[in-house]
Amino acid sequence: MLFSKHPRTDEFEKAALPHLHDLYRTAARLLGDSTKAEDIVQDVYLQAWKSFDRFEPGTNCRAWLFKILINTMHHFRRKWFNVRTVADSEEVLEQTVASAAPVSEHLTDEEILRALDGLPLDYRAVVLLADVEEFSYKEIAATLHVPIGTVMSRLSRGRKLLREQLSGVARAYGIRPIRQEGA
Amino acid sequence: MNVVQFGESACDKTRRYLDAYLSNELLVETSQEVQRHLETCPQCSAELAARARLRGDVRAAVRRSPVPAGLEARIRQALGARPALRWYGRIAAVLILGVAVFLIWRMRPNSAEETLMREATRRLSAVLNVGMRDHLNCAVFGKYPKQPEPASEMAADLGPQFAGLPPMVQAKMPAGFRIIQGHHCDYHGRQYTHLIAIRNGKLLSVILTRKQPGESVNGISQAGFDRYQIVGFESNDYLGYVVSDLDAQQNLQLAASLASAVRDYLAAHAG
Numbered sequence: 089m090l091f092s093k094h095p096r097t098d099e100f101e102k103a104a105l106p107h108l109h110d111l112y113r114t115a116a117r118l119l120g121d122s123t124k125a126e127d128i129v130q131d132v133y134l135q136a137w138k139s140f141d142r143f144e145p146g147t148n149c150r151a152w153l154f155k156i157l158i159n160t161m162h163h164f165r166r167k168w169f170n171v172r173t174v175a176d177s178e179e180v181l182e183q184t185v186a187s188a189a190p191v192s193e194h195l196t197d198e199e200i201l202r203a204l205d206g207l208p209l210d211y212r213a214v215v216l217l218a219d220v221e222e223f224s225y226k227e228i229a230a231t232l233h234v235p236i237g238t239v240m241s242r243l244s245r246g247r248k249l250l251r252e253q254l255s256g257v258a259r260a261y262g263i264r265p266i267r268q269e270g271a
Numbered sequence: 272m273n274v275v276q277f278g279e280s281a282c283d284k285t286r287r288y289l290d291a292y293l294s295n296e297l298l299v300e301t302s303q304e305v306q307r308h309l310e311t312c313p314q315c316s317a318e319l320a321a322r323a324r325l326r327g328d329v330r331a332a333v334r335r336s337p338v339p340a341g342l343e344a345r346i347r348q349a350l351g352a353r354p355a356l357r358w359y360g361r362i363a364a365v366l367i368l369g370v371a372v373f374l375i376w377r378m379r380p381n382s383a384e385e386t387l388m389r390e391a392t393r394r395l396s397a398v399l400n401v402g403m404r405d406h407l408n409c410a411v412f413g414k415y416p417k418q419p420e421p422a423s424e425m426a427a428d429l430g431p432q433f434a435g436l437p438p439m440v441q442a443k444m445p446a447g448f449r450i451i452q453g454h455h456c457d458y459h460g461r462q463y464t465h466l467i468a469i470r471n472g473k474l475l476s477v478i479l480t481r482k483q484p485g486e487s488v489n490g491i492s493q494a495g496f497d498r499y500q501i502v503g504f505e506s507n508d509y510l511g512y513v514v515s516d517l518d519a520q521q522n523l524q525l526a527a528s529l530a531s532a533v534r535d536y537l538a539a540h541a542g
Contacts, residue, residue: 097350100350101347101350105343105346108338108342108343108346109338112338112339112342113333113334113336113338116336117333117336126339126342126345129342129346130342130345130346133346133349133350134349134350137350195328197331197332197335197336200328200329200332201332201333201336204332204333215329216333219294219326219329219330220329220333220334222330224294224296225291225294225296240290240291240296243290243294244290247290247322247325247326250325250329251321251322251325254325
């Protein structure tokens with residue numbers, strides 16, 4: 089036993105490695121830096137491996153890994169992030185138009201990602217977790233350590249900001265608001 | 272006018288729910304309410320479609336973004352390195368364990384000594400313990416020379432006050448016992464004058480120490496513990512002890528014959 093390979097190595101790799109790409113992409117989008125994203129994801133896996141004994145088989149390994157990712161990023165946040173605070177975001181929001189903004193149906197991935205990367209970090213995190221990773225509000229609240237109401241408002245505002253940013257792209261394409269077309 | 276206001280209110284309400292509706296996070300009743308409105312409102316329906324499309328586009332764009340080719344391999348390697356590290360760690364652990372076992376083994380006599388001391392302390396009266404502790408600590412557990420110290424060295428160790436004690440004690444010893452060491456020692460902060468004698472593996476101590484307030488052996492006291500016999504006696508400011516692994520009777524006889532001689536010696540030299 090003393091010299092045996094860790095009995096749960098295979099189990100860990102089988103449970104955790106399938107989520108590697110999702111974790112990396114989320115980290116890359118939140119950090120805006122692929123090298124740091126690689127480092128942090130590797131760190132997440134080592135941390136997860138260390139605490140895998142505390143992971144209960146059958147529970148949501150993916151949500152557990154994302155929670156470690158967010159916690160790890162939070163740790164490095166001040167060091168790495170050029171953070172735009174929510175307070176700044178609120179000011180931005182007050183200037184935005186609540187009505188539906190027309191968004192082109194022919195946006196490139198690059199345009200979408202640029203708009204996403206332009207969101208304040210807190211909103212970007214919720215949009216990524218809800219719309220890309222498809223976590224429930226409850227899971228996101230647990231991952232980010234915020235109330236569900238905060239998840240809802242950040243998601244709503246994040247999506248709205250995203251529409252605003254992409255409507256700018258749409259306007260550049262000469263696309264007009266839907267209401268005017270439908271009226 | 273009222274109809275228009277109602278229509279606007281229903282649209283506003285629906286749009287407030289639209290994000291949660293899109294995430295499938297609404298209660299069934301609310302979801303059905305939104306659904307009913309969407310069926311009758313092309314604008315809100317178009318808004319929902321636009322938001323759903325954007326949501327799908329964002330998801331697709333993120334999921335199409337590249338992941339570094341070697342990332343998984345590097346993580347597997349990092350994870351794989353851990354058992355190897357742990358393997359070396361285990362070797363280190365075994366070595367440390369071995370050293371610990373060795374040290375414990377080396378310390379065993381000490382542990383036995385402590386046990387013996389504790390047991391002696393429990394069984395003997397406090398004043399007899401004073402002598403027993405020094406005998407156990409210094410003569411039994413300590414290292415005494417196999418060959419007797421030269422008389423001059425012993426005299427030097429004991430100093431002028433007690434230099435004459437070994438010959439006097441030697442004269443009273445049972446046949447075969449020989450004083451091999453005489454010194455001053457201390458244990459638990461107490462000073463002792465200590466003579467150690469041996470005979471065929473039998474060990475004997477004559478110990479003197481200054482009385483502390485309230486200490487008395489009521490003339491002469493005898494006690495035994497394990498194979499050790501102790502007799503305590505008093506001489507003015509001193510407590511004297513004869514501790515040995517002789518039998519009780521022999522030890523008492525020796526102590527009795529030493530007591531008066533020691534008293535005389537102390538009266539003459541250490542007043």
